[in-house]
Every structure is written in C-alpha cells, then in structure tokens.
Amino acid sequence: MDIPLGLGKRKNQHFVFYVDDMILTGDDLLKIEMLNDKLSACFKIKRLENLKYFLGIEIADSRCEDSPPVDRGRYQRLIGKLIYLSHTRPNITYTIRLSQFIHDPREVHNAAARRVLLYLKGTPSYNLLFRPHGHTNVEIFIDVDYAGSIVDKRSTSRYCSFLGGNLITWHNKKQLVVSRSSA
Structure with a gap:
C-alpha cells in the first residue's frame, strides 16, 4: 500500500x-x-x-544529561587501567570508548566501567594464549563503522593482525571528524 x-x-x-x-x-x-x-x-x-x-x-537510552557527575580523577584512573589491561584482554577493547567521557564523566559512564570490572572478575581465564598452528602466515583484518558512535556520530576504525593464527596486535581509533560518506 x-x-x-x-x-x-x-x-x-x-x-x-x-x-x-x-x-x-x-x-x-x-x-x-x-x-x-x-x-x-x-x-x-x-x-x-x-x-x-x-x-x-x-535497547538502552543513550541520553545521559540527567546522570549525575562522578569524581573525574577516579574515573580517569579506572579507564586508564582498563585501557592498559586491554593489551592482554582484547575482548574489552570496546570499553576504550568509555575514554571519550573522561573530561565530564557521569554516573552512567561509571556504571558501564563497573560492569566491565564485573565481567573481568567473572572471566579471569579469557586472555591471550599463543599456540602453534603449523604456519607463520600473517593475516590482517580491518573494519570501519560509518558514524557508529551514537554520541557524536564519528566513525571508528579498527584492525587486528595475526601471526601464525595468534592475535599479536590490534588497534581501535575514533576518527577525528564526522564522516560525510562511507566511500
């Protein structure tokens, strides 16, 4: 119709x-x-x-203007520790997005960081393990989301590289400007 x-x-x-x-x-x-x-x-x-x-x-509402502010120094230290920990726990690299709120952290951001801590506490054996896979091939996977941040509409580029089937490097970076197209 x-x-x-x-x-x-x-x-x-x-x-x-x-x-x-x-x-x-x-x-x-x-x-x-x-x-x-x-x-x-x-x-x-x-x-x-x-x-x-x-x-x-x-579905969670992403607006956080009503959320009360939290201690900025404490939040910054927690996010810094999570970023450092992400070097051996690539499954929490998404939490690096929480670093975009370090200048004005709110309770909703602090609650998200605490959920990451609870996840880490419940998954102590989820870390990088290097095993022989019978080859030394280098594989690289690249991804960019188009305006993926619901907060500021910026794109995030990321890559990970494997050597012999083992994850050795990864990178996750929010673009500095808002993309106008995906091409």
Whole structure:
C-alpha cells in the first residue's frame, strides 16, 4: 500500500520494519507524530512508547544529561587501567570508548566501567594464549563503522593482525571528524 507521508528529506529519520513490528525514530517529534497519525488512519496500530526490546535486542537510552557527575580523577584512573589491561584482554577493547567521557564523566559512564570490572572478575581465564598452528602466515583484518558512535556520530576504525593464527596486535581509533560518506 502506498502511503503519501509528506515528511520531506531529513537526515535523522529512521524506520525499522520487521514483519509486523516497526520502530520510528528521529529528531523531529512533530514529524514522527504526523507519521503515526497517517499510519493509524490506514492500519490498526499499537503504540508502546519507550522501546525496551526489539527482536531479542535490549535497547538502552543513550541520553545521559540527567546522570549525575562522578569524581573525574577516579574515573580517569579506572579507564586508564582498563585501557592498559586491554593489551592482554582484547575482548574489552570496546570499553576504550568509555575514554571519550573522561573530561565530564557521569554516573552512567561509571556504571558501564563497573560492569566491565564485573565481567573481568567473572572471566579471569579469557586472555591471550599463543599456540602453534603449523604456519607463520600473517593475516590482517580491518573494519570501519560509518558514524557508529551514537554520541557524536564519528566513525571508528579498527584492525587486528595475526601471526601464525595468534592475535599479536590490534588497534581501535575514533576518527577525528564526522564522516560525510562511507566511500
């Protein structure tokens, strides 16, 4: 069915459909309400407001303006230790993204860092182990996400290299500017 939405062209409007489930997000609440009204006129819909789960994925609100600030020095020391530890625990390299909040850490960021500590406590045997694999091939894998940060829309580039099937180096870096295209 063709529904003339008349919403115009905007960057930050997203519609996600899966069979009979739909998510509407955007930065223009008036346009989202207009779309809801038009869809309601054509279909029987149920509005659930704040999204908690979709297709088995837990959805967390990324806004943290209401979160109280925490001790900056203590947070910086904790993040520094996690970054150092990531050299032998590459499975926590994603937590390096927590370092982007070191100048104004909030309780939500501190809680995320504490969850990493709990993960580390529960997984003491998850570390690098070098084993012979019968070859000395060098393999390098590279990935860049396009505007992957929900906080500042910057891309993150990352790579990892293997020697003889063993992880030897990895790198994770947020780009300095916001990408305008993925090409």
